[in-house]
Amino acid sequence: MNETSYDVKIWNIETRPGKTKTSYRVTWFVAGERFDKKKATYALAESFRSDLVAAARRGEAFECARGLPVSMLRNENDLPFFAFACKYVDMKWTRAAGKSRAGNADTLASVLPAMLATIRGKPDDRVLRRALTGWAFNTKRREDPKPPEIEQALKWVQANTLPTSRLNDPAKLREVLDQISLKLDGKQAAAKTVYRKRAVFNNALEYALELKILTANRLSEVKWTAPKTVRAIDKRVVINPAQGRNLLTAVEAQKVDTAPRRSSGPMLKAFFAAMYYAGLRPEEAAMLCKPDLQLPEAGWGELLLSTTAPTTGAAWTDSGERRDRRQLKQRAEGEVRAVPSPPPLTAVLHQHLKTFGTAADGRLFRNLTGGDLAESTISRVWDNARKTALSESEYASPLARRPYDLRHACVSTWLAAGVPATQCAAWAGHSVAVLLTTYAAVIAGLEAEAHERIERALDWDDDADTSE
Structure with a gap:
């Protein structure tokens, strides 16, 4: 083992002007x-000196050969957080879906303010955010030409982020968690957003551990309470069959001009019907093709789904198109x-x-x-249908406010x-656990009917002689 010493003296920072750079x-x-x-920069020098002083105050031994405290020697692979964040994005990019790529960039841009060595000269928050999510944390666009203010923002952040190893400190982890729970305007972010960002941040910590930048992922040690996440659907969004039929009729009645084949409504009636009657996600319905339809002339048929296309934005897809065409959610490529x-x-699909x-x-x-x-277009047509088919009070309520609520109505x-939960989950394309959590309120409302079925199965009669 290398020789160590506790005899440490640390001088103040020395400024050394140069011909072109200080x-x-x-x-x-x-x-x-x-x-x-x-x-x-002075900020980076101050950050490094602070780490030396903190180690000396903790009574930590310094290695005589290299002059560094033992804890810093473990971090020879350390990177400034900005460089690490770019490396993490690149590692994830190839196999990630477009939405995941955008989510990773959004999370890292939220984390970065807590990892700044200084705020002196910091660019405007919105400019910095645009520089990070639009270029730095987008593998596809990082080397593209940038506006001057974006170039300047990236140069500043590249020179002013703390070492990633600072995330070994639970206090710094808490600071990051507090940061990702806020929106850009400083207000509390939605619970679902915070939950997603914490999951991405945890994954990034695991990657830093893999690179031996961190000695441990200590996120679970931080006693931090995240906002409560509402996972069960609001029963108020679920429409009944009569309302469903009225809404589809209102969709079909919409026109954009006098030419029948240029009517946005009629073309989308079957789109919304697939969500309402078969529980398709919007991105699944968008990719429904004629070969996927196994339909008789009338009666029960079957839809064979294998492709989805969520809208992620052209910057995040390999194809450069706004929709990211890929396999079904949480399924292998080609799985049906x-x-x-x-x-x-x-009947609607045939028509x-x-x-x-x-x-x-x-x-x-x-x-x-x-x-x-x-x-x-989908949102506009649906909003117009709600205005036409629902009463004024119903339109102002959460009832079927989003097209996605048609899927909730279908599964409900x-x-x-009485379809078994396992079958419902298979048709809907998620696990039984997710089904039971999401539709807990709906299932609870079916208890009385379930009790009656059990009584009939037991051949129970309240007036029967219990002694028998």
Whole structure:
């Protein structure tokens, strides 16, 4: 083992002007031997000196050969947090979905303010955020030309982030957790957002541990209470069958001009019907193709789903398109999920094919020029349908406020009809645990009917002689 000493003296930072650039030198002595380290900015020099002082005050031994405290010797692979964040993004990029790429960038941009060595000269918060999420934490765009203010912001942040090894300190971890729980305006972020960001941050810590930058992932040691996350659906969003039919009729009645085939509403009736009657996610319905339809002329059919296309933005997809076409959520590529098509949906899909046909690639739903459906179009058509089909008080309520609520209505209907939870979960495309958590309130409302079925199975009669 290398020789160590507790005889440590640390000098003040020395400013050294140069012909083109000023540098800052930290000098210290271990057992009478002089050591020094040059830093590009005063903030970085002060951060390094502070680490030396903190180690000396803790009574930590310094290695005589290299002059560093034992804890810092464990961090020879250390990186400034900005450099580590870019490395983490690059490691994740190839196999990550577009939404995951955007989520990783969003999380790291939220973490970074807690990892700044100084705020002196810091760019405007919105400019810095745009520089990080638009370029630095986007592997695809990092080397693209940038506006001057973005270039300046990135140069500043590159020179002013703390070492990643500071995340060995639970106090710093707490600071990061507090930071990711806030929005850019300083207000509390939604609980679901905080939960997602904490998961990404934890994964980044595991990667830092893998790179031997950290000695341990100590996030679980921090006694920090995250905002409560509401996972169960609000029963108020679920529509009944009559409301469902009225909403679909209101969608079909919408026109954008006088030409029937340029009506946005009629083309989207089957899109919303697939969500309401078969429980498809919007991104699954957007990729429904004619070969996926196993339909008789009438009655029960089946939809074979294998592709999804969530909207993530062109900057985050390999194709450069706004929708990220990939395999089903949490499924292997090529895996198929079969979903029943009840008679009403079968009829609507046949009518859609007869009236509108398909896009060149077989997709049922597209925009007026044959391209991918835009979320803005879906939202506008749905909002107009709610205004037409619902009363004023219903429109102001949470009732079917989002198109996604049609999926909730479908799964609730399956459960109310007595379909086993395992079958509902398989059709919906998630685990039984998620189903039971998400639809807990719906399932609780079915208890009375379940009790009656059990009594019938037991052949129970309240007036029977219990002595028998």
